[in-house]
Amino acid sequence: MTPSLTEQLRTGNLFAGECPSRDVLKHVTSRWGVLILVALRDGTLRFSDLRRRIGGVSEKMLAQTLQWLEMDGFVDRVAYPVVPPHVEYSLTPTGQQVSEKVAALADWIEVNLPEVMAARQQREGKDAA
Amino acid sequence: MTPSLTEQLRTGNLFAGECPSRDVLKHVTSRWGVLILVALRDGTLRFSDLRRRIGGVSEKMLAQTLQWLEMDGFVDRVAYPVVPPHVEYSLTPTGQQVSEKVAALADWIEVNLPEVMAARQQREGKDAA
DNA sequence: CGGAATCCTCGATGATACTG
DNA sequence: CAGTATCATCGAGGATTCCG
Numbered sequence: 001m002t003p004s005l006t007e008q009l010r011t012g013n014l015f016a017g018e019c020p021s022r023d024v025l026k027h028v029t030s031r032w033g034v035l036i037l038v039a040l041r042d043g044t045l046r047f048s049d050l051r052r053r054i055g056g057v058s059e060k061m062l063a064q065t066l067q068w069l070e071m072d073g074f075v076d077r078v079a080y081p082v083v084p085p086h087v088e089y090s091l092t093p094t095g096q097q098v099s100e101k102v103a104a105l106a107d108w109i110e111v112n113l114p115e116v117m118a119a120r121q122q123r124e125g126k127d128a129a
Numbered sequence: 130m131t132p133s134l135t136e137q138l139r140t141g142n143l144f145a146g147e148c149p150s151r152d153v154l155k156h157v158t159s160r161w162g163v164l165i166l167v168a169l170r171d172g173t174l175r176f177s178d179l180r181r182r183i184g185g186v187s188e189k190m191l192a193q194t195l196q197w198l199e200m201d202g203f204v205d206r207v208a209y210p211v212v213p214p215h216v217e218y219s220l221t222p223t224g225q226q227v228s229e230k231v232a233a234l235a236d237w238i239e240v241n242l243p244e245v246m247a248a249r250q251q252r253e254g255k256d257a258a
Numbered sequence: 259c260g261g262a263a264t265c266c267t268c269g270a271t272g273a274t275a276c277t278g
Numbered sequence: 279c280a281g282t283a284t285c286a287t288c289g290a291g292g293a294t295t296c297c298g
Binding site: 186190 | 290291292293298
């Protein structure tokens with residue numbers, strides 16, 4: 001309970017139901033939010049680039065999730081007034097920080113997927129045993 | 130595209146829509162999954178402990194999310210055959226690894242919440258400006 | 259106490275069509 | 279190309295009740 005002296009000032013509290021930090025968490029850990037943040041780590045990408053890169057996203061959800069992340073200050077959107085439209089998305093400095101954490105989680109899952117799958121198998125006949 | 134020699138074997142691919150890693154990500158980053166994994170870092174907790182600790186969870190979702198995490202091998206469930214029932218939840222070794230990543234993200238959000246809130250304010254009058 | 263079962267709501271997500 | 283608008287769907291999540 002008592003925060004250590006070295007602990008940074010913790011303004012938000014995710015365990016409190018009404019804390020706005022819950023919204024930020026929701027955006028970042030949303031189905032496509034995670035993948036967008038990870039994808040943009042490679043650099044600036046266009047809308048269609050992201051769409052191709054992230055398997056299964058619809059245009060709608062990609063646009064909406066990008067807006068969430070843009071509102072939270074994680075993603076920077078630059079639209080060039082040309083025809084046809086040209087819009088580039090990139091991570092803000094703040095966005096790079098979150099994406100780092102998110103990517104670490106994503107990486108862990110991708111690397112340790114076999115162990116998780118194995119664990120599920122174990123559970124299969126657990127009751128019967 | 131070409132993985133570095135030092136890169137660990139990456140079995141899963143979150144960018145592929147059909148990859149089972151998507152399910153793991155869904156469980157871990159679910160609304161309550163994140164908070165459960167973080168809460169259990171402090172040690173073994175009972176069902177009711179978790180319920181009190183995590184503001185806003187319903188019994189149903191707590192139970193369901195715990196089952197997801199248990200199936201994935203992240204959470205260990207021990208039920209003592211006594212009356213009234215006594216069930217303890219704790220992190221498995223694998224679970225401790227994911228929770229580490231998840232907690233890092235959660236911490237970042239809690240600490241940097243002010244900056245995110247500030248970013249949102251900036252966006253407020255963006256169009257008008 | 260720790261659920262399981264049931265019913266219900268709403269938002270995330272999807273599919274399609276239209277536009278600057 | 280990069281959306282927006284609209285309509286439809288599905289499942290996460292919630293409220294309530296019942297049980298060992």
